[in-house]
Amino acid sequence: MAHSGPAGEAARAAAAAGAAVRGTSDEVKDDGASPCLRMDVHTHILPRTWPDLKDRYGYGGFIKLDHHHECKARMMRDDGTFFREVGKRTWDPDSRIAESNRIRMNVQVLSTVPVMFSYWAKPEDALDVSQMLNDHIAGCVSANPTRFVGLGTLPMQDPDLACDELKRCVNELGLKGVEIGTHVNDWTLSEPELFKVFKTAEQLGAAIFIHPWDMVGTELMRKYWLPWLVGMPAESSLALCSLIFGGVFERLPDLRVCIAHGGGSFPATVGRIDHGHHVRPDLCAVDCATKPSDFLGRFWSDSLVHDPAALNNIVSIYGEDKVCCGSDYPFPLGEMSNVGKDYAAGALIDSMTGDGWTQERRAKLLGTNACDWLAADPSAYWTM
Numbered sequence: 001m002a003h004s005g006p007a008g009e010a011a012r013a014a015a016a017a018g019a020a021v022r023g024t025s026d027e028v029k030d031d032g033a034s035p036c037l038r039m040d041v042h043t044h045i046l047p048r049t050w051p052d053l054k055d056r057y058g059y060g061g062f063i064k065l066d067h068h069h070e071c072k073a074r075m076m077r078d079d080g081t082f083f084r085e086v087g088k089r090t091w092d093p094d095s096r097i098a099e100s101n102r103i104r105m106n107v108q109v110l111s112t113v114p115v116m117f118s119y120w121a122k123p124e125d126a127l128d129v130s131q132m133l134n135d136h137i138a139g140c141v142s143a144n145p146t147r148f149v150g151l152g153t154l155p156m157q158d159p160d161l162a163c164d165e166l167k168r169c170v171n172e173l174g175l176k177g178v179e180i181g182t183h184v185n186d187w188t189l190s191e192p193e194l195f196k197v198f199k200t201a202e203q204l205g206a207a208i209f210i211h212p213w214d215m216v217g218t219e220l221m222r223k224y225w226l227p228w229l230v231g232m233p234a235e236s237s238l239a240l241c242s243l244i245f246g247g248v249f250e251r252l253p254d255l256r257v258c259i260a261h262g263g264g265s266f267p268a269t270v271g272r273i274d275h276g277h278h279v280r281p282d283l284c285a286v287d288c289a290t291k292p293s294d295f296l297g298r299f300w301s302d303s304l305v306h307d308p309a310a311l312n313n314i315v316s317i318y319g320e321d322k323v324c325c326g327s328d329y330p331f332p333l334g335e336m337s338n339v340g341k342d343y344a345a346g347a348l349i350d351s352m353t354g355d356g357w358t359q360e361r362r363a364k365l366l367g368t369n370a371c372d373w374l375a376a377d378p379s380a381y382w383t384m
Contacts, residue, residue, distance in 0.1 A: 036362065036363035036366055036367055037106055037363075037366070037367035037368070037371070037378050037381060037383065038104060038105050038106045038107070038325065038345075038346055038366045038367050039105075039106060039107040039108075039109065039149075039324070039325060039366070039371065039381070040100075040105055040108050040109060040325055040326060040329060040345040040346070041109045041209070041258060041302055041324045041370045041373070041374075042109070042209070042211075042260060042302045042328050042329070042334075043096075043109060043110060043111070043327060043329040043330070044090070044111055044112065044113045044328070044329070044331065045090065045091065045110045045111070045112070045136075045137065045140065046065070046086070046090050046112065046116070047091060047132070047133070047136040048065075048067075048091040048092070049065070050063075050064065052064060052078070053125075053129065054078040056125075056128075057122070057125045060077075060079055061077070061078065061079075061118075061121065062078050062118065062121070063075050063077060063078070063083060063115055063116060064077070071087060071088040072085055072086070073085070073086055073090070073091075074086075075113075075115070083115065086330070087330065089329075090113075090330055093140050093143065093144055093147075093148070096329075096330075097144065097147055099343040100147070100343070102343070103343055103344065103345065103346070103347075104346075105343070105345055105346065106367070106382050106383060107146075107147060107148065107149060108147065108148055108329070109148075109150075109151060109176075109370070109374070110137050110140060110141070110148050110149065110150050110151065111137075111179035111209060111211070112137070112153045112179065114179075114181060114211050114212070114213035115213065116129065116153065117153060117156070117180075117181050117213055118130075118155075119156055119157045119181065119184050119214075120157070120185060121157075123157055123161055124161075126155035126157060126158070126161075127158070127165060129153075130153045130154055130155050130165055131165065131168075133152070133153050134152040134153065134165070134168075134169055134173060134175065135173070137150040137151070137152065137173075137175065138173035138174065138175060141174070141175070146380065146381050146382035147381070147382055149176050149376060150173070150175040150176065151175060151176065151177050151178055151179045151207070152165070152169035152175045152177070152178045152179070153178060153179055153180075154166055154169075154178055156180055156197065157184055157185060159194055159196050159197050160196075162197045163197055166178055166197065166200050166201060166204065169206070170205075175206075176207055176374045176375070177201070177206040177207030177208055177209065177374065178201070178207075178208060178209070179208075179209040179211055180197075180208060180209070180210055180211075181210070181211060181212070181213040181214065182212045182213065182235040182238055182239035183214070183216075183235070183238065183239070188239075188246070189239050189242040189243050189246065189248065190242040190243065190245060190246025190248065190287065191246075195248065195251075198248055198252055198255055199252060201255060201256075202252045202254050202255045205256075207257075207258065207373055207374045208255070208256065209257075209258050210236070210257060210259050210260060211260045212231070212232040212233075212235035212236055212239075212260060212264070213235070215227040215228075215231025215232055215234070215235055216231060216234060216235060216238065217231055217234070218231060228333060232261060232264060233261060233264030233265040234264060234265055235264065236259050236260060236261050236263050236264025236265070236266060237264045237265040237266040237269065240259055240263055240266045241266070241292070244288065244295050245277075245284060245285075245287060245292070246287050246288065247287045247288035249295050249299070250288050250290055250295075253298075256299075256300070256373055256374075256375070257299040257300065258299065258300035258301065258302060258324060258373050259299060259300070259301050259302070260302055260304065260326065260328075261302065261304050261305070262301050262302065262303065262304055262305040262310065262311075262314045263301045263314065263318070267313055267314050267317045268313075270292065270293055273292045274291060274292050274293050277291060277292050278291070296317060296318055297318065297322060299318075299322065300322045300323070300324055300369065300372075301322060301323050301324070302324055302325070302326025303323050303324065303325050303335075303349060304326045304328055304335060306348070308348065308352060311348055311349070311352065312352075312354075315356075315361075315365075320356070320361050320364055320365070321364060321369055321372070323364075323365050323369060324365065324369045324370040325345055325346050325349060325365055325366050325367070325370065326345070327346075329343055329345060330343070335347060335348065346366055349362055349365045349366055350362070
């Protein structure tokens, strides 16, 4: 289903930008970084123009874009509440490619900003939102197929619609998979209603990227940016525990999931999770008798942990074949230098020293593992 209007125009504009900067040797920074394919699995993008969804659907709660400056836009809730200011690189493929060239990043995996999921909306409207966003991302990838990989979004509150859109994303748009939230309204990812979405993803060979949103306990965390610092890590652990305890990983052995933010608090508490499963099977093992840590190595994680010791920890826990470079570009809480201003994906991986940090391991984390998760051919992407 192709869309007309602002989002459809944005998709067509992206597709028409085939001459976008692809990079030349004199544009690429030579800083001694590991000479291998480098792919950032965690980047977010929006269309430059976006319709007024309150007018479109007749009720509010959606995000609007207010381009108050040539290179900046305010993301506003349609009740007038300010959400976030974003820059040109949030919607402009050329800016993203230029910044990628500067740090020798070959490929960005594009997904929407989680606030756009709209799981709370009427299912048919959430489907419409998803299709507009997915058409736009597909256009960006079509214009720059050696520089971008696309992930769609789904109306997860209606699993049947979600399955249909997942099939469209893969079979018609050529996207490698989808991004979903860590929960869906009052459902955790273990809910039986959602299993058909995961099963469809496995059947299609589609990758799933799980990203925190609508953080639990936000009403208690009114200060200090705590929803992002405490709530998001809890959400990632909630998602993984739901998939493990709910038997999703056990029932779908070929499902390819990557969790954002290093899995949040999960790797630091996996011992506690195992212990709880052992001592209270009446509560924890009701849907899956397998020890939770037995599923380590069955899913992927991004590398966005901001700390060498934390990166060592997730590599030790998940395995060096299961951690992928991810930055949360273009947002300041991501792997961004200069107080959140400059793109720096892969910098932590490049900086790692000590036992085990060979060029082979770096190459895995910087690109090989991402291609494995996405079932992508590394030779299809731009190299320096």
